[in-house]
Amino acid sequence: MPGGTLNAVDGISFDVDRGEIVGIVGESGSGKTMTALSLLRLIPEPGKITSGKILYGEQDVVQMSDEEIREFRGNEVAMIFQDPMTSLNPVLRVGFQVEEAMAAHNRFTRQQARDRVIPMLQRVRIPAAKDRVRDYPHQFSGGMRQRAMIAMGVSNEPSLLIADEPTTALDVTVQASIIELLRDISRELRAAVILITHNMALVASLCNRVIVMYAGRIVEEGPTRAIFKNPQHPYTWSLLRSMPRVDETTRERLISIKGLPPDLGKMPPGCKFHPRCKFRVDRCLTEEPPLAEVDPGQDARCWVLMKNVQNPEAIAQT
């Protein structure tokens, strides 16, 4: 990036309440991971948060000092990453990596942290946890590693848990059980969950609300039920159209819509979705629509909105 700023994610704002599960969906490269990382100020170099606020309760994450953000990470907000094969340190024992997460904050003493490791591993249903605490990550299967990551994430009883495609890298046979674990444990802790996923069926069955992202922007958000019933943004509409049937919940079919998402360096003018949009009007080419309320609690970023389109199926076929 020679000079200038590339906005990987732009003007994102959303709120999550305790006990709520919010889904973030969108194609690969739409900025889901970036959004999640920015919540913890973990954007990789040379990226940075150029403007805006990330409010957590009364605190602004962007304004926090280094020590404040360190206390915040893993304590108030914990994150579970996409690939459990690479997310655990290969040279440290799994039990120690869980212990370390607790010892880093002042919620528990060193001794308490140590004593809580086995119960934590049991809580995420790792079989024979007592014997496995001293194992290294390579002795764990992918599913078990993700369980260990979850144990690490919830060990400090955070009020927000961010799970970035927690099952994409896993065997289909264990995906369902990991999701189930996440749901149960967040209920027990009364924690809010942000679930990043490609899987619309999963969103339908798990999330209270959905955020749909495209080209680093939120293009639609609202209650799951409303979005699935009446998607207003053409992108959301197409996503749902290409969705696998509900009885295929464990399949994470890749969302497929004709064309490619825009390159960060060559963002189209106007609505970022217009090159792929079947419903565009002249205004879409020059002016970017704002995120505006279309129904109570449901917002969409579109000049046209699907409710104003007659017979969308016919147009989409063209």
Place this chain on the structure above:
Amino acid sequence: MRGTLIYIGQRLVLIAITTVLVSSIVFVLLHQIPGNAFLNETRQSPQTLAAELHHYGLDLPLQQQYLNWVQGVLRGDLGESLVNRGVKITPLLIRETTVSATVGFFALLVTVGLGLILGVIAALRQNTWVDYAASSTAVVGYSIPSFVIAIFGLLIFGHYLYIWTQGTFFYQPGWGKIEQIPVPALALGLPYASYVARLTRASMLETIRTDYVRTAWAKGLKARVVVMRHALRNALIPVVTILGPLVTGIITGSVVIENIFGIPGLGKEFITSILARDYNIVIGVFTFYAALVGLANLAVDVIYPVLDPRIRY
């Protein structure tokens, strides 16, 4: 654990075989040299010469000499000096090896210590002046051979700073005082330190971008813990891989350094014995070097599994 012990046992056997093999080759080659160690002694009657040859068993057929030699080696007896009659070689070389090992140990300390510090700092401050300074120091250090550093060391500490050092470093007879160690160790270790620094920098740059280091940040660990425990621990693994060749390099390099500084170690003996045509000692020195290189590499290999639990013997 048991696997490790068996592994060490196997390696020790291999080292013993290599050592005997190396010394045998040297033995055979040296005995190919026409004449013998005493030919140049001018005022020597044929009788004394014959007596000398007989004393050392040099009048026996070569096969017999060789068998005697191998038997000696297996008993740990490398025979007697040809020049200083009555001086047993094994204890002499053991004494000299401890001297060399001391210098070598400190050189390794310089290499690894300095290399790691420079490398880590450069990686953490990537593309800042700190990085450039550390990296240029490394390139400079790497391009200057250790004997040049040694000569500059002599010039600076032995000449310009004579008033301060009083020549303690090199000129006083006797060796083993602590203040005699730093300059030779620095000269010996510095070029390799630069090498370690460059490798550490590259390795650190890789590990600080890994997912598990991101996990460590996300857990809210202190920066020091993330860097030392998570990034550096893993970055060390490739660095340890080159430690074997590095130790071998230090051992070879010590021959030159010991001679420049007059350190009475194995390297000095190597040259002295060759010049004196004390062939028995020459063979002995080779034998010791072979064993030393083998043992040093074994020590390095034993560190691996400590650093990387995925490796098990």
